[in-house]
Amino acid sequence: MIMAQSLFITLKNSEPDCHIDVLAPAWSLALLARMPQVAKAIAMPLTHGQFGLIDRIRLGKQLRPENYDKAIVLPNSWKSALIPFFAHIPVRSGYVGECRRSLLNDARKLDKALLTMTVQRFVALGLPPNAPLPPEIPTPAIVIGQDRQQAVADKFKLKPAAKILALCPGAEYGPAKRWPAQYFAEIARKKIAQGWQIWLFGSGNDNDIAMQINNETNGLCTDFTGRTSLAEAVDLMSLVDTVVSNDSGLMHVAAALDKKIIAVYGSSDPRFTPPLNAKARVISLNLACAPCFKRACPLYPAGHKDNTRCLTGIKPAGVLDLIDA
Structure with missing residues (x-):
């Protein structure tokens, strides 16, 4: 959803008066509420x-009375193209996949060698079919008002300190994306000794x-894991200075909040789904066996x-x- 914001920004840049509604899982509505491009x-x-x-x-x-001009279908599944089809939306854009040409009338062929990043594939669907590729990628930017910061x-x-370090030690995908807990703890001890507050983020x-x-x-450390809604986690993260994270959703949230990020990559590919932030620093060993995209080490x-070892070989000293x- 963070990467999809680059598409929303692209649409607004080309047509400032366009009205963008987003059909998305309920859990993601807190993110959409913080994206000014979404109506x-x-x-x-x-x-x-x-x-x-x-x-x-x-x-x-039910969506027919909205009289949408265009639908952009980001998932590649057949079933995801059904709702725009039955909504009678005149232009339905998406990539060819799962025999859904009959549901899309602006079906694009995906060139994975040209569009190597997920965000590039999203943004390209918001451009004319003959637009030069790969496209320019606008940086996602979540907006958090001071009222939300104060409320959370x-x-x-x-009582936030002068410096706050957020640690995001989880990754729903599996252990091949999780930097060792003892490494996160070493980072925390060193920064606590320097007067920093350490906030821990994640799900239950x-x-x-x-x-x-x-x-x-x-x-x-102040442990927020399992204690916050996604909305609260986003608002809390807007208060921190620096984030150390595995390749996870919270990493992308931190990037969209324009935080300094150190992103630790193991089995996944930082070229495919990198943090979209000029301040971000990716650390990866680039082993011959990586990226394997496995949930556990094969x-x-x-x-x-x-x-x-793609993760255990990344030592805390380098992250510090x-x-x-």
Whole structure:
């Protein structure tokens, strides 16, 4: 959704008066509410992977009175093109995939060698079919007002220090994207000694790794994992100075908040989904086996000294150097 904002900005740059509504999963509405290009967010009533043909037809018919001129379908699935088709939207753009040419009347062929990044593929769909590629990529920019910052600080009874470091130690994808907890803890100890506050971000699934980091820092980190909504996490992150993160959704949020980021990459490819921020610094060993895009290390079993060495080989000292640079 953060990368999709580059598409929204592109559309507004070409047609400043265009009205953009976004049909998206309910969890992402907090992000859309912080994107000034979006006029209205519509919650998708179906969960990921759910077919729901009748529900898709019904929603398409409900959208007909909106009289949309164009639909841009970002997912490549057949079912994702059904709602714009049944909404009778006259121009329906998307990439060819899953035999859906009959549902799209502006079907584009995706050249993965030319459009190597996900965000490039999104932005290209907002341009004419004959536009030169790869396109220029506008930087995503989430807008957080001072009222939201104050409200979230009041709720969690915060007294922010002069310097705040956010650590995002989780990654829903799997262990091959998670830098070791003890490495995050070492970063935290060093910065605490220098007077920084350390805030831990993540979902409830990251409670254990956050607890380990906090245990190794004598409980001196503020742990927000599992305690916030996505909206609150975004507003809290707008208050920090620097972010150290795995390749995760929160990394992209931090980039859109224009934070200094040190992004740690293991099994994934920083050329495919990089943080879209000029301040971001990516650290990766670029091993011969990477990127493998596996959820767990395919070469060595858990517990082996070389398991996820693409991550364990990235030492805290290098990350600290980038924080201080």
